[in-house]
Amino acid sequence: MHGTLPASPQKGPNRASFLPLVLRLAFRELRGGLRGFAIFLACIALGVAAIAGVSSLSRSLTDGITREGRRILGGDMAFSLLQREANEAERAFLSQKGQVSTIANLRAMAVAGEKGSALVELKAVDVSYPAIGQLETDPPLTSADLFFERSGFFGAAADPTLLARLDLKVGDRITIGVAKVELRASLISEPDKIASGIGFGPRLIVSQDALRASGLIQPGSLVRWTYRLMLPPALSSEEALDAIEAEANRVLPEAGWNVRNRVNADARFARNIERFTQFLTLVGLTALLVGGVGVANAVRGFVDRKRASIATLKSLGAPGGQVVRLYLTQVMLIAAIGVGIGLVVGAALPFVVTGLFGHLLPIPIQPTLAWSELGIASLYGFLTALVFALGPLGRAHDVPVSGLFRDQIDPERRWPRRRYAVALIISVAALVALSVVAAYDQKIALMFVGAAAVSFALLRVVASGIMALARRLPRPRRTAPRLALANIHRPGALTPSLVLSLGLGITLLVTLAMIDGNLTRELKQTLPKNAPSFFFLDIPSAQADAFEGFLRTEAASAQVERVPMMRGRLVTLRGLPVSQIKANEDVSWVLEGDRGITYAKTQPEGSRLLQGSWWAEDYKGKPLVSFDDKIAEGLGLKLGDEVMVNVLGRNITATITNLRRVEWRSLGINFVMVFSPNTFAGAPHTHLATVTFPGGSDAATDARILRKSALAYPMVTSVRVKDALDAVNDLVSQLITAIRGASAIALIASLLVLAGALAAGHRARLYDAVVLKTLGATRARLLSAYALEYGLLGAATALFGLIAGTAAASLIVTRVMNLSFTLDLSGALTASILAVLVAVGLGLMGTWRILSQKPAQYLRNL
Template structure:
């Protein structure tokens, strides 16, 4: 008989099991080795949104850095001092020369008269012998600028934009008249180093010497010519400290010069600001694509949870806690998200280099693509937060679902809400996403409006989905079986309604918004404005020739309405003794304080204006100088009646009191000014006149050409701007911007289509179960297809209707509040977009259904 075996008292070594993140990573990675099946839409949505944000921010960084590095070349020096109407005085020139080498240019608009071939508006640039001091001037044929511009055989040289050659049917060697000077066009302009700093012009560039400009007799008292003196600091003293010292001494030693000062650090401030604004817009479009794609992420995660319900049940059955199950599969989802984000970052980082390579010879910008780690990190953060926001709730629902419920989840889905910890993670991730959007926005007000609008649209679409499901539930039982089945599919457990309404509603809303903006812009540019706008603007009409000019227009345009007013240029120096640069203006009115503005004086209120507040001065007023201001300045600049406004005109500071505010109808394109002064303010000051001529009917193009030709002969100093040409120039720019907007918005639309396809794919398993049961019970293919068509069409029509209304509201806001033009309620384009979206929804749904119906029920029923 054996003695009983005593249990060992020696403690056995504990079994070491990996815990926490290490276990979650190991199990998630092991599961992922089976492939990424079902995550295609998930990866594509994240990659698309991250790519858009990364590409836009990286390209913007390249442009901004290019502007910063090339500031000296763009500006033509280390600092530039600009004056309107007059050249720098000998004292001012001597002051600048003490700090470095000085070169000057003069810019103005004029007419190039080619005789019988006609006349054309040109943007003149008169340069000195050192031009270009920095950078390269490229011409065809390539010759030094001094040789091309020299006086030969009684004609000065000129370098012209190729557009001018084509417009007047000229060739190199032909001669045109600029004022009273003969200018021989000796070369075609290929590239000018300081083009960006000059801004956008309405005519082609013509470069000539300053001797030619003086010979043209265009430099009359009050002529609208801008003189810019560029200072190049000595090589040994070309430091930021020396530059700051120059700018400070200019303010201190020349306080009344009235010049506009720019440095190499802000060589093109308006252009830089436009880059920032457009970057913000495109970033918001990319964020829209990411948020729309987030719906695809949620759909994919729900599909993932459905496919993994047996794994969840198995893990719980062998003792895994709900938290461990969620942690493992959240890790798996975030690893997949990381893969999609990595694809988006790679494409986004490569995009600026591809853009720089393809457009190197087209872009007139100092664009140097570069890797932007900070911008790429922000794009990655957007992607990670979006993935977490849309993935945590579907995964969190599996925490407390019992094993038995998981096994029967396909037939009776569990509706309980996730624990508070998952809702807290959701809210924290959502707050992080909003915070990133606000912190890194150029304009936080716009970003905040965007966040509010996006939140509102998501909530509205969710309410619409619930309302549609409730309506379908209460619709009764129609006699037609297909319709009855379609209604049941809309509100049944696991219905596709919320996902389809969200993805389709967002897509249609975006398309409708673009359609309303597009039609409003085109109507404004092509129909509304030309009907009420003047035919011509005439600039630089000498005071001594004003009466003769009026008679000339009466002969050339009998019966037309002619308006003529005095015109000068002035720059706001201070308001109530506060320097203009210290005034915090709204973004909409900041332009009033930047650079010089057109100003006039008048005894009567200008046309297309009405008094908003205050009183207009008497006709024979002789008191202190008064000024009438644009009424928008009340909020934009914080002005009020009685404020003192100091303006620098012709080198003199003039202070006037604000007597009234006017509501101005700028869209009429008639003569109007932000500032209108009382006549006694500029008594005796030299100035020119501005005139418009408005025809009763549409004048033939030949008459316009004849008018410009006769004008160039009779009044060579007067510049004519044909309004249709100006509108075409603006239309071209707007068209390019609209094309860029459509292209960028295409990313969000593509994301909507991906989400739509993903939502339909996510429901295919349930559709397969339904279809097989229906076929087994004797339902025909036609019956099943009819019920699905009715279901998808019903959801599509409701979603499209919301998208139309939301698009109209968003379009109205952008057109009237941002673009400040009339909203055109033409829904044609929006309806076409909505109809196309509904058709696409039905087609996407039927493609999957046809695949299901083409298979025999038996093989599938055995696996259900």
């Protein structure tokens, strides 16, 4: 019986049918998993995680500083003066605005009798300290019990480092100047520690009564007085803070104070965070760019695996543009997974750091989800994936239908069509623009972009050169060398990918090794033979001659040098306020805060005149000043320009009469600004002295001089140069360790890319192995050929890495760090050899797996 089939029941509309065809096909193909994209995902996730983590942690730190600004500063505003206390008019102005508290900071010598003496960072506080936050000591004491005088002894809280250095314990007694001090507690934490900066000695906190009793406050002594202002709620807005600062400068123009508020409680620290963040961001971007090569390799291998599918789609009528859109969609979806992984890791970093180390950090940290920073990191990830995927995918447009039936020994190679080239150029421009716009220092970002472009171009040239050379070399008679040479230049060779990934890694390794070696040499091995052993600060003018005589007696074989010293702050340059001066980054520190200044009849030693002439010894005219030539150049100053400095609350204008080159590395006495003697006639000041032993001094001599000077002249602060350098070395060593750890991210990316490049050649290697084993080649012979191939490529690439890394390190050391560069290849050679061994090892590991395959199952499909 004829009839019709019953109609099947109608199903509801498929949700996927509402998606565009390209997206539906992309999701359908992705059901098969992400085989071949492990390196792709790791490279994208690693770079994005580095950028997102660093920027999120930086944001958390800056937010913490902003949130805790009042506690760090000790008030809403802080007005600092050097070498003098505020006068009545200045105190009256501050008192009208709110509640005022005072602290004083200076360096001093803590003398513990026969146990010796030590340099301390002395903080003298008033009865209201701390106005905000809590001072933590062991044992916990009230301010009255901790600081007030009892039985002729003032109280103090001491850093545990001081107790250990002088073999002291709580309850022991020391002298500061001529004041007797009892150590009543060990210092655990102080709420305003960051605002005090980094010192050369341990902290000792005393009362201001103890400071005045010590005799350390002399005319010209280097005491920084800070007046902290607590404002009523009505005057605590950011606009009110700016208005009070403007009013203070207008009403008291010659006060010469440095003003900070809770919004910029530690501007220098915040800038340093931003600078270090930029460096670490560039490291993360380096990891992304290096990983981009892995992305390109993965996409190239993906397209190669999909050649049959592409040809099938085209044979069914799919245009080339639709095929490219299909696989570009798949690649970007996979990139989104990598970006997502990186964002999760990066966003979690501030919370992890706070949870694990928050109680150990002296820096307030406010973990937060920094959405804008995470957005920028994701843009970096997507743009990197797009830039490195467009080339391989663009070439997929022209995969012929005959690819279904043609052998794949020598696939056709061609440039992608113009539309894809234009899209690639736009993507590269967007990545460059993002790198520059998002950077703290656009100049450094542009240098990085230029260096990256040059590196990629040079490595491509090196790869082409190696292939051309291998093509022209005579063919060896032995099988293994002949096969290795042919593998280097044959169609589909791994040479470009291996040279690019290995070259970037070796260049980075060599650069870091060279910078590390030069920093270590500068800090530990190149101390000038005639460098001073001691600096003596705050020598009272009335005792300067006697103290110099004491030094010449105690250090008879040494050279003693003494000069007058004051502190001054630049107010205007060429009539412009320093706030309007756009100085070069490497000299901007001269405009920040107070600088050491002096006067001299004759040109100081350790400097040579470049422009102008020195004033006569009996000069009596208007004030003149000599400037360091490099500093003057960075500030845009020249002969005849006028500068105004504020010294002890007075503004003094002087004319630049000469420029001189100063040898700062000698560590001798010298100053950025040296004034004519008549400039500061009658101004109170102290003296600075150095003691230099020919050929250096021994520890016993140093200890003797320190002990005797502390006992005979307790008001004089002694700084042993070796101790100061050790403190700097510790800080720099920590910085280098952080840099090494951060740079390891880029190195890991290089290894991933190298592994990806080898994996991308798996199919071609597999075909070779099957054919050669069928023809009788043994596993040992093939392994030796591949080892020789990887070794030759590694050696050639290592040579390029040595040259490029040395050049990059030289530029960074001389231009950025302003240090001398010494060529020392020991560390760089070790790093290069290790990198080559790793490359050969990874290559042979992959090759061994290929050689383990049975030929039969592959021969059936040839």
